Amino acid sequence: MKQISLIIIATIFMGGINAQKRVVGYIPDRSVANMTSEVFETITDAIYFGIDADGQGNIGLDKIADDLNRLNDLIKGRPVKLSVCFGGWGKSDFFIEMTADESKRANFVRQTLEMSQKYNLSGIDIDWEFPKNKAQKEGFRMLIKDLYETLNPEGIDITVAVGFWNKQARLTASVEPYISGVNLMLYDNFSPFKGQASYSLVKRSAKRFMRHGIPSEKIFAGVPFYGRHRWKWNKAMSYRDVEGLSDAISPKGVFNGYFFDVPKTLGPKLQLIEELKLGGIMIWELGQDVDIRHPKSLLKYIGENIQ
Numbered sequence: 001m002k003q004i005s006l007i008i009i010a011t012i013f014m015g016g017i018n019a020q021k022r023v024v025g026y027i028p029d030r031s032v033a034n035m036t037s038e039v040f041e042t043i044t045d046a047i048y049f050g051i052d053a054d055g056q057g058n059i060g061l062d063k064i065a066d067d068l069n070r071l072n073d074l075i076k077g078r079p080v081k082l083s084v085c086f087g088g089w090g091k092s093d094f095f096i097e098m099t100a101d102e103s104k105r106a107n108f109v110r111q112t113l114e115m116s117q118k119y120n121l122s123g124i125d126i127d128w129e130f131p132k133n134k135a136q137k138e139g140f141r142m143l144i145k146d147l148y149e150t151l152n153p154e155g156i157d158i159t160v161a162v163g164f165w166n167k168q169a170r171l172t173a174s175v176e177p178y179i180s181g182v183n184l185m186l187y188d189n190f191s192p193f194k195g196q197a198s199y200s201l202v203k204r205s206a207k208r209f210m211r212h213g214i215p216s217e218k219i220f221a222g223v224p225f226y227g228r229h230r231w232k233w234n235k236a237m238s239y240r241d242v243e244g245l246s247d248a249i250s251p252k253g254v255f256n257g258y259f260f261d262v263p264k265t266l267g268p269k270l271q272l273i274e275e276l277k278l279g280g281i282m283i284w285e286l287g288q289d290v291d292i293r294h295p296k297s298l299l300k301y302i303g304e305n306i307q
Contacts, residue, residue: 021273021306022280024183024220025299026085031287032067038292040080042303046071047125047159047183049085049285051115055097057108059115068119083123083159084115095128099139108143109150116156123157125183130163131171141175148178161185164205173212182214183282187224195252195259196228199268206276216277221269223281225288225298227258238288239298263301274307281306 024045027035032048040046048071052060068084075082087095098104112124124147131137147158159181162168172182184205186197194200202221210216227242229235237258242249249255253262261269273281281302289298 021278022220023299023302023306024181024280024282025286026282026284027071027286029064029067031285032070034287035071035074036292037074039286039299040075040078042292042299043080043283043286044280045081045083045123046075046286047083047085047123050088050091050127051084051086052091053086053094053098053108055094055104057098057104057106057111059108059111061115072120081122081157082119083121083125083157084119085125085127085161087127087129087161089129092127092129095131095139095143096136099143100135105143105146109146112147113150113154113156116151116154121156123159123180124151125159125161127161130168137171140171144175144178152178157181159183164189164201164208166208169209169212169214172209173214176214176218180218181220181279182209182218183220184209184222185284186222187226187284188228195254195261195265197223197261199265199272202269203272203276206272206278210276217279219276219278220280220282221273221278222284223261223266223269224284225261225286226284227253227255227260230254230257230259232257240288240290261298263298266298266301267305270302270306 022044023042024047025043026047026049028049048067051064071082098108128140131140144158151158157180158178160172160179161183162172164184164186186201186205188196189201191198206219206221209219225239227237239260242255249260249262251264253260253265290296292300
């Protein structure tokens with residue numbers, strides 16, 4: 001009877017999410033202030049984006065201490081894993097110098113361990129956009145290996161955020177033994193007719209990584225909580241900024257020329273995640289959704305429908 005009660009409590013605590021499928025949400029620094037405790041009843045993994053480092057491997061913690069403390073306060077008492085992300089578009093240049101030198105890599109790895117222990121982190125996410133040549137790819141592999149050898153004994157996971165191309169799949173496969181998750185950045189791949197992160201792209205990309213030897217349970221399909229303009233790719237709009245959301249946006253997610261993910265497009269992706277036995281779904285980014293208590297919240301829909 002006690003065991004059954006614990007199972008029931010755990011199910012309620014997770015907001016009805018199947019514990020086998022994870023919901024990974026990125027939270028940029030700009031969105032931390034808008035996070036509410038309800039968000040952490042639905043997601044299973046929060047990734048803070050992002051933390052700066054320099055070519056010597058020194059991590060800039062001063063700017064992010066308050067953010068990490070706030071996220072830890074919101075997570076407290078919930079089975080949510082908190083990670084931090086290094087890199088990203090326009091923030092990846094430091095990797096080139098740092099990974100090319102063993103002592104600089106060691107400095108970076110040591111500081112990530114100290115940071116993880118200080119802020120109760122469960123993981124480190126590497127978003128190098130993108131290693132271009134043989135030396136940089138080798139630096140990427142050495143970095144992931146070094147991080148794993150230091151952090152894994154302490155129970156700290158390594159994940160990577162990667163593009164969906166074949167060369168990214170091949171590079172990711174070379175570090176597969178050292179990583180616990182692959183966050184596929186499928187958004188921003190755009191068709192004026194299919195939108196961004198289309199169902200066919202999700203399916204094709206996931207299968208590509210699986211063919212390269214990435215276990216399906218390590219793959220997380222990325223979805224956007226923002227729209228791209230159908231004809232003007234450089235124009236983007238947060239889902240939360242769609243005026244009159246319930247009436248203005250079409251069932252297929254089109255609003256004033258912008259393509260969004262909505263329940264009609266998210267539903268088949270969630271089914272695909274189940275069919276392919278992927279690890280779960282990844283979201284960029286949580287701050288672009290409406291309040292999770294809103295009936296049109298994308299995160300609310302995902303939490304209620306992921307299997």
